[in-house]
Amino acid sequence: MTGPTVPRSTEPEPAAGWAPTPALGRAVLLAGLLLVAGVLLGRVDLIVLAAPFALGTAYALRRRPTALPQVWITPGDDGPLVEGGDVTAAVSVGNPDTVDYDLVVLRTRVSPWLRIFRAAFARDGAADVQPAATTPTGGQGPASGASRSAADRPFVTSVPTGSAVDLELVGRALRWGRHPVGPAGARVATAGGLLVSRAVIIEPVRVRVYPRTEPFEAVEAMPRAAGLVGAHHSRRPGEGGELAGVRRFGPGDRLRRIDWRVSLRARQLHVAATLSDRDAEVVVLLDVLAEAGRSGGVDGAASVLDTTVRATAAIAEHYLHRGDRVSLLEYGPSARRLRPAAGRRQYLTVLEWLLDVRVTSSSHEPYDQVFGPQLLSSDALVVVLTPLLDERSAQMLARLTRAGRFVVAVDTLPTDLSSPKDRGWAEVAYRLWRLDREIMIGQLREHGVPVVRWAGAGSLDQVLRDVARLATAPRVGGR
Template sequence: MGRAVLLTGLLLLGAVLLGRVDLVVLAAPFALGTAYALRRRPTAVPRLAVATGDPILVEDGPVAATVTVGAPGPVGYDLALVRTGVSPWLEMQRCGFATDREPPAGSADRPFITTVPPDAAVDLELSGRTRRWGRHRIGPAGTRAVACDGLLASRPVFAGGERVRVYPATDPFEAVEAMPRAAGLVGGHRSRRPGEGGELAGVRVFTPGDRLRRVDWRVSLRARQLHVAATLSDRDAEVVLLLDVLAEAGRSGGAGGRASVLDTTVRAAAGIAEHYLHRGDRVALLEYGLNARWLRPATGRRQYLTVLEWLLDVEPDEFEHEPFDHVFGPHLLSADALVVVLTPLLDDRSAEMLARLARAGRFVVAVDTLPAAAPGDRSSVAQLAHRLWRLDRENIVGQLRDHGVPVVTWAGSGSLDLVLRDVARLATAPRVGR
């Protein structure tokens, strides 16, 4: 518009100064075209909104969003330029505008162009898949509209983005061994205490108060005296998942790629929590770091959803102070709880924490979450340094085992069967009293 007005003014000024009518004829199309284009002009800036289909997603699952741009008045826009920011962990592609003419698909963070009819809105559909767990943002989005045959452009309009929660994909986990000690009477683990349950403890002589459905008629006919089947009570256990967030190693490749220490820790914690909550046990979560976040023990599906929500905020927490004193209080760790520590053992403070828990009489299982080293061309000096570091780390693992802390590498289902069996044996072994 500025060029049209400037050119028209220069031609008319030249016609007056030079007395040439042909310059007026040349200026007439520019003046008439500008006046005709400005006969109807928008009175409001475009409206922009970002909406997500489902705010709760799963890692490596589908994700969809909609960016809407509309013309609020009776005059539409000849062109609307829209651009949306998308988290790098969301692989989203443009499906196209909801119009008769569909543009080709493209990346979600590229600019898109469309026309907007009067008193109408156009939807930009985005779809794709999630690559990694966490809280991610779709947006903010910005647009700028052009009207009056390209003579007028609106100021930029921005819309805040929408946050989506991507829950981690739970690693498959199954443990068949019993808990060291059980407390309540609602779970599915076998207790050492006689009572109502499904685990057979033996056959004994009938006593007043025993239920008739417990009578073992074969033994009673053979012994000519009533005998009943004795069972062990079913009791729930308390499992505390302790997440070591002092160090992060490896580069996350998202779903289907290489896993970093934090990826392995979060996915393993989700799998272990799902297994024990499904069996009716109580699960609590605790961070070993500066923030020392804690999730109280509970059972049920609601606790599982709370665990997934809690895991979304797990971040590496590197600091120089010792977090042991303000992390482990008497109200956080029960004396009979099974403490599963997910740690890469990259910090000396982690090994000291495990040793303190073992000396305090806790039932501790250390799960190594350090990923395998990626193969690559390293120099002889780098290979030697890596070998020395490996030897030092194996020495730390050996010292922990000497303190009675079993260390097992995370391998999914069945990873903790052997160590849980050993811990259960230690829990039932007689202890020396003073």
């Protein structure tokens, strides 16, 4: 990752960016005092003693630097990065000047969710390894008191003229999101340590870490399929793979549908009737009004937002793999949405969309802002990922159910959410809150809103079976 030359995108800075060091002041002061003392006292030995200081300072300053160092950050080119994967990046320092940089002090910041455990300078194919401050022991996140990263300290090197040196960072991504590498800064000393540059700061570069997809499989049928093609069997006859029965041959029937066994036995042509295969639209609604729990990264505890994002990625992957259309909505002040689509491109778009999910508190009711006119299809399955920490979330679920939508609520509150450790009434208040939340969930189920806790594979099978049964049941119409 070492570049032989420095990029020419940045013009050299003027010499005003350089300042004398205390060493230059001491050398000039000492040489001046010795010369003045030698002249006043008539001591030749003092003049001879001052000569090395004067000549050495003049020799070191014979070529002054005219350009400041260049710093840039290059993320690793290892393809899509997922939680728990290895992350690489490089912080480069270039020398566009005509003099060598005797000393370069480089320092960079790295997101606490990127655990850097090895840092090395690469120069001409060789790696000058800098000892790491710590070595990770299994992916503890910042919330669990992880120790200091190897990148949180200064690094020292030298850079010849017209070349660049790379500080290679190798580590592990602990959590999904857009994590910054940087800002990075460098200061340079040259002319034998007599001149130092001002600090050159570069803006951070964001590294995209996609959520790890939890295992998820839903084998139950969709409540109602409305598309033209897909993997779900509808109740309408048509081209498909699900056998609906055998009937007599009629006009428009295809010859390849003839059932010869039944035809020979009945002495009349019969064809196999099938049900049409249709796709479905799945709307995943993310409740971002509240957060609870502390995130411990990919190997630690999961907060509400962690469970929401990872479950959304798993649900979207499952239904998009089956050919369904998937759309995303945020129930919050921003009301972000992703249009419904199918295919692998939509899955990649879903992962990119999830990187910007944030919990945003608001005092107003976002229902009308989120569910605009003709936004939800009447045949769509709405999967709501919510911790049920806000009364507005429960009211939203009830309103969707009363509107005739097929709604499934997924509880994302951590099961290991501990009670407050304070003395007094904190424990009693926590129990009352838990009891009030259980009552709210019971009321939602009485209103026809199925609530299930997210548990990976098979989490929604029983709920989808009940919703599909309700969708196929005859409805009583009022006069």
